[in-house]
Every structure is written in C-alpha cells, then in structure tokens.
Amino acid sequence: MKLLATRRRHPMALVVLLLVGLLLTGGAYALFSSSTTAKADEYSAADIEKGNKLFVTNCATCHGINAEGTENGPSLIGVGAAAVDFQVGTGRMPLQMHGPQAQVKAPQFSDEEISQMAGFVASLGPGPAVPEEEYLNTAEGDAAAGGGLFRTNCAMCHNVVGAGGALTRGKYAPNLSEVSEKHLYEAMQTGPQNMPMFNDANLSPEEKRDVVTYIREVSEETSPGGFKLGSLGPVSEGLFIWFFGLASVIGITVWLTARSK
Numbered sequence: 001m002k003l004l005a006t007r008r009r010h011p012m013a014l015v016v017l018l019l020v021g022l023l024l025t026g027g028a029y030a031l032f033s034s035s036t037t038a039k040a041d042e043y044s045a046a047d048i049e050k051g052n053k054l055f056v057t058n059c060a061t062c063h064g065i066n067a068e069g070t071e072n073g074p075s076l077i078g079v080g081a082a083a084v085d086f087q088v089g090t091g092r093m094p095l096q097m098h099g100p101q102a103q104v105k106a107p108q109f110s111d112e113e114i115s116q117m118a119g120f121v122a123s124l125g126p127g128p129a130v131p132e133e134e135y136l137n138t139a140e141g142d143a144a145a146g147g148g149l150f151r152t153n154c155a156m157c158h159n160v161v162g163a164g165g166a167l168t169r170g171k172y173a174p175n176l177s178e179v180s181e182k183h184l185y186e187a188m189q190t191g192p193q194n195m196p197m198f199n200d201a202n203l204s205p206e207e208k209r210d211v212v213t214y215i216r217e218v219s220e221e222t223s224p225g226g227f228k229l230g231s232l233g234p235v236s237e238g239l240f241i242w243f244f245g246l247a248s249v250i251g252i253t254v255w256l257t258a259r260s261k
Contacts, residue, residue, distance in 0.1 A: 042081075042129070043119030051120030054113055058094050067124055079190065080127020081118035086186040088114045090179075100170035101193055128189040128199075135205045136181040141213025149203065150211050157195075161218045167194060177219035184212045 043051075056065060062073030069075030073095075076083070087093040091105035107114070118130065134140070151160060159165050162176035171194055176184065188208050191197030198208070 043115075043122065047116045047119045048123050050113075051116035051118070054109070054117050055120050058108075059117075062095065067121060076121050076124065078125035078127045079121060081122040081130050082128040082186045083190040083192070084118040084121045085114060085130050086183055086190055086192060088117060090183055092192070101172065104174065128186070131182060131185045131189070131205070131208075135209045136185060136212070138181060138209070138213040138216050141209045143210070143214045143217045145207070146210030146212070146214030147218075149207055150214050153198070153203075154211070162215045176215050179215075181212050181216065184215060185209070 055063075055067065059067075059073075062070060063076050064070050064073075067076040087102070088109060089107055089111075091107045092102035094108065095102055096105060097103075109117070121127075122129070150158075150162070154162075157165060157167065157173035158176060159173075164173050164175035166172050173194075179187075185208050187195060188198040188203060188211065203211070
C-alpha cells in the first residue's frame with residue numbers, strides 16, 4: 001500500500017496529466033475552429049501584401065499600422081476575413097463620419113481589393129472566414145426553421161420580418177430586405193455594431209442558412225392583405241386607424257350634421 005501511494009504522489013504524474021489535458025483541449029479547439037476560421041494560407045502572399053498596402057492607406061489612421069487599434073478604432077487582430085468583407089463590402093468602412101452607428105453607403109473598393117484586405121486581416125490572427133457558397137444557397141435552406149430562429153434571436157431588434165427598428169441613443173437595427181445573402185451570414189458570424197455574435201456553437205452554418213432563407217423569403221413575398229405599412233406591426237396599424245379612422249368619423253359626423261340643418 002505504501003508503494004502504491006508513493007507512485008500516485010509521483011510529481012511527474014501531475015505534469016503528464018497537465019500535458020494530456022492541454023493536448024485534448026487544444027485538439028478539440030482546433031477541430032471546432034477549423035471550419036469557422038480563415039487562415040492566411042487561404043490567400044496568396046501577393047494578395048496579403050496588396051491588402052496590407054490598402055489597409056495602411058485607408059484604415060491605419062483609425063485602426064493602427066499593424067491593426068493593433070487606436071483610440072479612434074478597435075484592434076482588428078482576430079476579427080477574421082468575414083468582418084472585413086462585411087464592413088467594407090457594405091460601405092460601412094472606411095467610416096464616413098463618427099456617430100452612434102456606421103452608415104451604409106456604396107462600397108469604395110472592388111471585390112478584389114476587399115478580398116485582399118480581408119486576406120491581410122486574416123493573416124494577423126484566426127477569425128470567422130467568408131462563408132462558403134453552400135451556406136448561401138437559400139434553395140437548400142428551411143425557411144420555416146429559419147423563421148423560428150429569427151423570431152427567437154433577431155426579431156426584438158430587426159422586427160419579425162426584418163424591417164428594422166430604432167434602438168437607444170440614436171442607434172438602429174437596419175432593414176434586411178436588400179442585404180445580400182453573404183452579408184446577412186457574415187453579420188451573424190461577426191456581430192457588427194450592436195448585434196451579438198452567433199458563432200457556430202450558437203447557430204450552426206446550416207441554421208444560419210435557414211435564417212438567411214427566411215429573410216429572403218419574407219423580403220420577396222407580396223402582401224395579400226394590402227398595404228404593409230412598413231411591416232412595423234400593430235403600432236403602425238393602430239396609428240393608421242387612430243389618425244385616418246378618427247378623421248373619417250369626425251368628417252362623416254360633420255357632414256351628417258350639416259345635412260340635418
């Protein structure tokens with residue numbers, strides 16, 4: 001028994017146990033993140049170099065020469081290629097002016113230049129990759145399942161049909177009807193502005209595709225009930241009845257009174 005106890009208390013046992021734990025943790029992390037992160041080797045050295053030059057010329061003022069961040073802009077190390085593709089591809093970056101929220105505008109760079117900048121940022125550290133085409137194919141998505149996920153996770157800000165809405169302190173959730181499938185997916189991946197990030201542990205790639213499918217379906221469908229009133233729900237409908245319905249009742253009352261005289 002003494003010999004057995006001595007063996008259990010051997011100092012190397014703790015070291016071996018620690019190494020095994022680190023190996024298992026690292027392996028699990030690598031396995032999980034391999035499909036969700038963009039690596040530098042996905043981009044050529046020439047593209048990364050061109051992306052670096054574009055970054056220094058157009059982004060370094062706020063984000064730092066090495067993307068380390070400044071008081072005017074956050075660090076971009078580890079944000080991944082998807083964040084660059086979304087922010088620059090939607091025209092939000094370079095920032096037009098400081099304010100509560102970056103404004104959408106026409107992109108200032110070509111698709112090739114955006115890809116090069118995305119490659120440079122991806123080379124700084126692993127992060128969400130630009131989604132593969134299979135996850136942007138809404139024909140393979142399930143709109144019903146996506147609708148349930150959207151109502152649970154997104155409708156409180158974006159409205160149940162993605163029409164958008166006001167937030168606090170001058171911020172807002174944008175209308176999603178004209179946002180491309182790729183940028184919708186990337187927004188869920190990267191969590192821009194006030195939006196939470198939905199990584200693959202929160203929503204799988206297939207579930208993100210379902211959400212994109214739902215948004216595209218409700219954006220394109222007609223309104224069989226008539227005028228949608230911005231799809232803003234019962235508030236806009238109530239205001240419409242209050243103003244126009246009440247005005248109609250008053251008008252009819254005045255008309256009937258005038259005829260009785």
